[in-house]
Amino acid sequence: MIKKLLTTFIASFCITATFAQQLQTPEQFLGYKLGEHFTPHYRVVEYFKYVASAAKNIKLQQFGTTNEGRPQIAAFIASADNISRLDEIRHNNLRLAGIESGTASANAPAITYLSYNVHGNEPASSEAAMWVLYDLVNPNNTKVQAELRNMVVIIDPCLNPDGRERYVNFYNSVVGAAPNANPTAREHLEPWPGGRVNHYYFDLNRDWAWQAQKEMQARVALYNQWLPQIHVDFHEQGYNNPYYFAPAAEPYHKDITQWQRDFQVTIGKNNAKHFDANGWMYFTKQEFDLLYPSYGDTYPLYNGSIGMTYEQGGIGAGLAVVTATGDTLTLAQRIAHHHETSMATIEVVAANSQRVVSEFKKFYDNSRQNPPGQFKTYVIKNDNNEKVEQLAKLLNRNGIKFGYGLANKSVTGYNYFSGADERYTVGTNDLVVNAYQPKSVLLHVLLEPKTFIPDSATYDITAWSLPYAYGLKAYGLKESYQPANASWSVVKPAALSNTKAYAYVSAWQSIADVRFLSALLKQGVKVRYSQEPFEAGGKKFTAGSLLITRAGNDRPDFDRMITQIAADLGHELTPLSTGFVDKGSDIGSFDIRYIKKPRIALVSGDGINAEAMGEVWHFMEQQIGYPVTLIRYQDLNRLKLADYDVIVLPDGRYNDLATDNLQKWVSDGGKLIAMENAVASLVDKKGFDIKAKEDKKSDKPDAKAKPQKRIYADRNRDALRSSIPGAIFKVNMDNTHPLGYGFPKYYYTLKLSEDIYEPLGEDDWSVGTIDNKAYVAGFAGFLTKQKLTSGMLMGVQGLGRGSVVYLADDPLFRSFWENGKLLFSNALFMVGQ
Ligand SMILES: [Zn+2]
Numbered sequence: 001m002i003k004k005l006l007t008t009f010i011a012s013f014c015i016t017a018t019f020a021q022q023l024q025t026p027e028q029f030l031g032y033k034l035g036e037h038f039t040p041h042y043r044v045v046e047y048f049k050y051v052a053s054a055a056k057n058i059k060l061q062q063f064g065t066t067n068e069g070r071p072q073i074a075a076f077i078a079s080a081d082n083i084s085r086l087d088e089i090r091h092n093n094l095r096l097a098g099i100e101s102g103t104a105s106a107n108a109p110a111i112t113y114l115s116y117n118v119h120g121n122e123p124a125s126s127e128a129a130m131w132v133l134y135d136l137v138n139p140n141n142t143k144v145q146a147e148l149r150n151m152v153v154i155i156d157p158c159l160n161p162d163g164r165e166r167y168v169n170f171y172n173s174v175v176g177a178a179p180n181a182n183p184t185a186r187e188h189l190e191p192w193p194g195g196r197v198n199h200y201y202f203d204l205n206r207d208w209a210w211q212a213q214k215e216m217q218a219r220v221a222l223y224n225q226w227l228p229q230i231h232v233d234f235h236e237q238g239y240n241n242p243y244y245f246a247p248a249a250e251p252y253h254k255d256i257t258q259w260q261r262d263f264q265v266t267i268g269k270n271n272a273k274h275f276d277a278n279g280w281m282y283f284t285k286q287e288f289d290l291l292y293p294s295y296g297d298t299y300p301l302y303n304g305s306i307g308m309t310y311e312q313g314g315i316g317a318g319l320a321v322v323t324a325t326g327d328t329l330t331l332a333q334r335i336a337h338h339h340e341t342s343m344a345t346i347e348v349v350a351a352n353s354q355r356v357v358s359e360f361k362k363f364y365d366n367s368r369q370n371p372p373g374q375f376k377t378y379v380i381k382n383d384n385n386e387k388v389e390q391l392a393k394l395l396n397r398n399g400i401k402f403g404y405g406l407a408n409k410s411v412t413g414y415n416y417f418s419g420a421d422e423r424y425t426v427g428t429n430d431l432v433v434n435a436y437q438p439k440s441v442l443l444h445v446l447l448e449p450k451t452f453i454p455d456s457a458t459y460d461i462t463a464w465s466l467p468y469a470y471g472l473k474a475y476g477l478k479e480s481y482q483p484a485n486a487s488w489s490v491v492k493p494a495a496l497s498n499t500k501a502y503a504y505v506s507a508w509q510s511i512a513d514v515r516f517l518s519a520l521l522k523q524g525v526k527v528r529y530s531q532e533p534f535e536a537g538g539k540k541f542t543a544g545s546l547l548i549t550r551a552g553n554d555r556p557d558f559d560r561m562i563t564q565i566a567a568d569l570g571h572e573l574t575p576l577s578t579g580f581v582d583k584g585s586d587i588g589s590f591d592i593r594y595i596k597k598p599r600i601a602l603v604s605g606d607g608i609n610a611e612a613m614g615e616v617w618h619f620m621e622q623q624i625g626y627p628v629t630l631i632r633y634q635d636l637n638r639l640k641l642a643d644y645d646v647i648v649l650p651d652g653r654y655n656d657l658a659t660d661n662l663q664k665w666v667s668d669g670g671k672l673i674a675m676e677n678a679v680a681s682l683v684d685k686k687g688f689d690i691k692a693k694e695d696k697k698s699d700k701p702d703a704k705a706k707p708q709k710r711i712y713a714d715r716n717r718d719a720l721r722s723s724i725p726g727a728i729f730k731v732n733m734d735n736t737h738p739l740g741y742g743f744p745k746y747y748y749t750l751k752l753s754e755d756i757y758e759p760l761g762e763d764d765w766s767v768g769t770i771d772n773k774a775y776v777a778g779f780a781g782f783l784t785k786q787k788l789t790s791g792m793l794m795g796v797q798g799l800g801r802g803s804v805v806y807l808a809d810d811p812l813f814r815s816f817w818e819n820g821k822l823l824f825s826n827a828l829f830m831v832g833q
Contacts, residue, residue: 034127034128035127035335036331038168038319038331039126039127041165042070044126045073047130048060048133048157051075051134051137052075057148058076058136059075059083060074061074061076063222064214064222066161066198067162067200067214068162070162072218074154074155075133076153076154077152077154078151079148079149082109082148089109090225092108094225098438099227109150109151109357110229110353110356111154111226111228112228112229112231113153113226113230113305114153114155114232114234115231115296116129116156116158116159117164117234118204118233118234119160119163119197119204119205119236120162120194121163121167121195121315122234122237123167123168123236123314124331124334125312126157126158126164128334128339128342131339132155132343135339135343136346144343144346147346147351150354151346151353159205159215159296160198160204160215162198163195163197163198163199163204165195167190167194175187180318181321182321188316188317189316192605193610193614194610197610198213200617200618201611201614202614202618203611205233205295206460207294207814209442212814212815220397224398227303227305228305229349229356230267231305231306232308232341232345233310234312234338234342235309236315236334237311237312237314238313239313239314239329240324242283242313243283243311243337244283244309245268245271245272245311246264246265246267246309247285248285248288248289248297248308249288249289251289253451253452255444255445256301263352264306267345271340271341271344275340280340288311290307291451293464294816295309303441314331314334367437367440367441368436371435371440371441373448375413375435375447375448375476376434376435376481377433377435377477378433378447378477379406379411379426379430379474380473381430381475382404382427383472383473384510387470387510387512390510392488399439400433400437400442402431402434402483403431403483404428404430404432405427405429406426406430406484407484409425409426410424411423411424411426411477411479415475416474417473419776422475424475431488434482435480447476448465449465449476449777451463451464451465451777453778462726462779463779469748469750469818471743471819493571495567497563499563502549502576503550503575503576504547504576505539505541505546506546506566506571506574507572507742508542508545509742510742511624511821511825513546514822515625516546516566516571517546517595518624519565519568519569520562521626522626525561526549527547527548528549528594529544529547529833530547531543531585531592531738532585532591534584535581535583536574536576536584536587537574537576537577538582542742544741544826547587547592552594594833595829600627600648601644601646602616602628602629602630603632603636603647604630604633607655609651609652609653612651612675612810613650615810615812616650619812636658636661637658641661641665641670647662647671647672649674649678650678653677654678654681657681659685659688663686665802666803666804668801670802671804672803673805673827673828674805675810676755676807676808688799689764689797690797690806692755692757693787693791693792726750727750727776727778728749728775729776730748730773731748731769732745732770733746733768734765738832739765739768739805739826740768743822747819747823749811750809750817751780753809756787756793757793757795757808758792760806764798767794770788774788793808793809794807794809807827
């Protein structure tokens with residue numbers, strides 16, 4: 001029902017200038033002055049459509065659709081000449097970058113991409129976008145028309161329509177006859193989950209590189225078709241703050257060039273000139289740094305653009321609010337500020353357009369000829385086709401070229417997992433990435449084992465190196481090798497047909513296997529798993545491998561049904577003609593366990609970390625397609641919990657967690673999965689064995705650790721929960737336990753907190769533990785490192801007939817920590833069966 005219209009221009013009309021002169025302003029079109037009301041998204045879209053039909057130098061494109069069915073649109077504005085050859089300009093730009101072949105004209109317009117309202121409860125910027133649009137197409141605005149001779153402006157009026165609508169609906173439904181500027185009035189306090197995030201509660205401004213969300217998949221595809229020279233991401237921050245614009249704060253990633261730094265200053269000074277003239281307050285060089293690659297400023301920077309974040313004070317301000325200084329901040333003022341920086345940016349880019357374009361070309365020339373970093377080739381070992389496929393898709397979406405194989409070449413490279421240089425014979429199916437390519441900067445940022453972090457007070461996560469996140473063995477090579485085959489593609493197994501099997505086996509090592517299990521369970525197929533590794537049908541299978549036996553599934557279409565489900569998913573399946581295995585326990589053995597189809601509840605609502613909860617929700621619904629019931633935290637002690645086999649407690653503030661009901665339910669056979677802070681909330685609760693790790697070095701470890709934590713919170717890139725540390729630690733896994741199935745004897749975890757626990761008691765299982773050599777990469781303060789030297793991060797406790805799974809870290813973090821998805825799936829489907 002939702003159709004992507006990636007290349008369809010939904011309106012493109014050329015009409016006479018006379019008509020255009022009567023072009024309606026936003027006020028004339030909407031029937032109120034900008035700032036008097038919040039404009040619903042559909043009205044913003046209608047204004048853009050109207051302008052596209054009434055003005056002559058604009059094209060409008062719908063490039064995607066949100067989860068809730070709202071259109072994602074972008075307007076392209078240029079001179080009449082340029083708008084008629086827009087596609088040629090786009091191709092020429094890609095030729096300048098070396099992404100498309102052919103000779104590029106250096107005399108090209110600079111492309112400025114303005115992205116508004118990525119956080120739904122920062123709503124002023126979509127209003128400003130309508131004003132900017134009007135100014136750009138107004139033929140009477142001769143200054144702007146002159147500027148447009150040298151540039152193409154792309155306007156995305158709302159990056160997060162679903163979130164914005166959540167906020168706007170909330171505000172419009174609670175505001176009185178006149179807005180109440182008292183900050184304690186309810187109109188300034190959003191209910192859970194707030195409008196910041198999208199439908200699945202993802203922060204879209206943390207998703208540029210990963211594109212876990214469909215809005216970002218569509219947007220980054222469009223972005224990479226255009227590769228603008230300038231990208232501005234418009235936000236709002238706490239309403240007591242003055243306006244923020246470039247230049248950004250340290251730390252800057254080392255790959256950000258001097259030109260990118262310098263031109264941010266040029267743009268910032270021009271913004272300042274306009275703010276000075278109006279007497280408006282602003283600041284630069286503080287708060288908003290340039291490191292984590294998934295922001296609307298860093299992602300463009302790593303793609304050769306001048307990427308910037310602009311921040312107006314305004315979250316929760318409604319139509320008017322009294323600030324800490326006693327002034328009243330109005331929506332109209334917030335809109336005016338965003339409009340001013342939009343136009344000032346266009347002005348300064350127009351004045352420097354030739355230089356902007358030539359420096360963009362230089363960035364890409366340099367990327368192809370002199371890639372950053374010590375590694376010139378990356379080799380990803382192919383242990384599992386479906387796992388490597390996930391990485392291949394990510395590289396593909398980001399325009400990073402790769403291939404496979406080096407004709408069984410023996411090479412020396414840095415082994416990410418051992419941290420040492422080793423000899424390695426490259427397999428013909430291994431994924432090979434050569435760094436001499438246009439996207440080498442982004443490639444380097446995503447794959448370098450350790451990000452260089454200058455001493456600074458402000459951080460988001462500081463480690464994201466993909467081999468660790470994907471759990472894929474990788475080698476960094478100092479030599480440049482081209483892959484033997486130019487493109488990498490998963491060799492899909494030939495679909496089985498006309499088989500008649502005693503049983504079918506599937507591996508249990510990647511999310512593809514989980515998706516297959518989910519499909520089987522939904523069809524009512526009985527599935528078993530092996531508690532031990534075994535060999536059958538000429539293949540080796542690890543513990544956790546799935547077995548679908550004819551026994552228990554005895555129906556005439558058994559073979560056809562199972563092979564069809566596998567074929568639909570392109571999933572590899574091994575038929576066995578006998579239950580007598582070559583090594584290990586026979587298929588009929590007690591070691592082969594039946595997987596009871598779990599009825600799963602996910603706790604949500606007030607107190608719960610919406611983003612953490614949304615990760616589970618999105619994973620279940622959109623990634624593995626398994627049903628989940630969302631229940632409210634406040635109802636936990638009232639509901640009939642017996643309706644569920646599994647309850648997931650995501651991260652949250654469980655201040656008054658009453659566990660009697662839960663404990664009884666677990667004792668009766670339920671499985672409770674506690675994540676992050678939910679684990680901490682179970683410490684000292686009756687029946688739960690989890691204990692915080694004792695700190696022997698200090699009586700008050702928390703007091704000592706706090707300055708570190710405060711630094712993170714101060715960072716406050718965008719008001720709420722963004723200031724989390726994140727570093728990579730190596731966990732020793734007991735992969736004989738169901739929670740560790742499918743993993744080697746280790747797992748790389750992204751530590752977002754210093755939470756660590758004592759190993760569980762004798763009857764329980766401490767499945768994931770760390771020792772004093774666990775730290776791998778990313779920022780972790782001295783005291784934190786000291787604390788994270790020994791202890792438990794993942795464990796399973798038996799409680800009556802049920803079990804409790806403790807996960808101290810977030811295995812689904814922003815949905816890009818790919819390897820964690822199997823860990824979470826083990827907790828859902830394997831533990832306690
Ligand atoms: Zn924001």
